[in-house]
Amino acid sequence: MAKKPVTKIDPRKELSPYLNHEFNQQKNSRKGQAKISASLSSLQAERRRSLRRRLGLIMTVSILAVVGLGYYISPLANISTVKVVGADDLPIKEVVKVSKIKASDKVFDYLFQQKDLSQKLSKKYPEIQSAQAHLGHVNQLILQVNERPTMGYLKDGDNYRKILNNGQIGSKSLTWSKVDQVKPIFVGYNKSGSLKEDLKLFNSLPKNFRNQVKLLSGNTRRNSQIIFVMKDGNVVVGNVVTIKDKVKYYDQIKVKAGKNSLIDLEVGAFSRPLTSSEKKAYGIS
Structure with a gap:
């Protein structure tokens, strides 16, 4: 009887796929554990940094509070x-x-x-x-x-008081040297009602005309009348209802009227030289 051929098997070769698989699994497991460990370490480090920041902030605020309180109660x-x-x-x-x-x-x-x-x-x-x-x-x-902004000055005896932007009168009397002479002077206004009305009207006039006004006189013949003494020495008389529309003609009229003229804009428009008494009354030399 013939002998069967014997097949030689290398156990290591047969087991190597399984051994390699197990080795790879162990290797991957170690890598995963290393990653988890690194993540935990990083998280712990971040927590420690956050804790130090919070403690630092608390200490800083506490120190400032103590210093501030100490300063407040000190002389x-x-x-x-x-x-x-x-x-x-x-x-x-x-x-x-x-x-x-x-x-x-x-x-x-x-x-x-x-x-x-x-x-x-x-x-x-x-x-x-x-x-x-x-x-x-x-x-x-x-x-x-x-x-408050000063709109003008009210003559008060020999002194002046500010007329404020809300229509009120300043509490202190000022000498002429303290007056802003660019602003108009209001003379002869004994009633606050008429002063406020004329101030409101004055502020509604064109800026070019307002800048030429030296004085407003409350010594009028009628309540409907308003009088402006100009810086160039002329006097403009108008009606409170129509003066806003007529002052635009002032620059044209004054050229023909000349200096120290009375320019009447109440009814129509005409001009004449001021009399000596009128010059004295309006303080024009």
Whole structure:
């Protein structure tokens, strides 16, 4: 009986696919574990950085709060000086007194009382539209006063008072040297009603004409009459109803009328030289 041929099998060769597969799985598993470990380490590092930032912020805020509180309760926070800016024609000491700012007060208290400060000052002085407090040096308070625009001046005896943009009259009498002579002077206005009406009318006139007006006279013969004394020495008389439409002809008329003329625009338009008494009455030399 013949012997069957014997087939030799190499176990390592037969098992190598399985061994390689298991090795690859273990290798991939180790890679995955390494990635997870790296991600966890990165997350932990980010958390530590975030915690340090939060702690740093908390410490910074706490230190600033302690320093701020220490400054507030210390004498350094008490007002040492008050500097008033913007109230050129108002008595500085009186303004500070009306504001009720005292040396024992804290600087920061007034930084949060702007509205109350404005109300106190504007109630006493019509000239003041608003006021704000600012920190100057360590314990200096700067009081910034914003005055209302001046539309003209009301002659008050030998002095003058500001006519403000809201129609109110300034609280202080000014000498002629303090008057802005570009603005018109209102003379002979004893009633506030007529002053406001004429001021409103004046502001509605063309700017070119307004700039030539030196004075408005309230000494009129009729309530419907308005009188302008011009900077060139002429006097313009008009009607409050029609003057707005007629003043555009002034530049043409004055060329023909000459200097120191009365230009009547009430009914029609004509001119004549001013008399000596009229010149004296209107302050024209």
